[in-house]
Amino acid sequence: MKRAVAALCLPSLVLVGIAAVSQEAAKEEDLIAEADAAFDRWTEPFEFVAYRNRFETAVALWEQALPLLPEDDASPGLTSSTG
Secondary structure (H helix, E strand, O other): OHHHHHHHHHHHHHHHHHHHHHHHHHHHHHHHHHHHHHHOOOOOOOOHHHHHHHHHHHHHHHHHHHHHOOHHHHOOOOOOOOO
């Protein structure tokens, strides 16, 4: 009986885990897209104060997205120099 219940619950747990991962991926993609849009410096005439504010907003959003990225995607092309 316990095995039957476990067998029925396992697929539900897997689906919940997949949903949580896909929500994080969507959040990460949304944050990066919002940061990229904030950093877009070509759609309006350049004005330093506005550019600085958009740049700071973009950096803050990228910083929020960074921990959500898989480790392999977080630093493409970079290698550790400690070894």
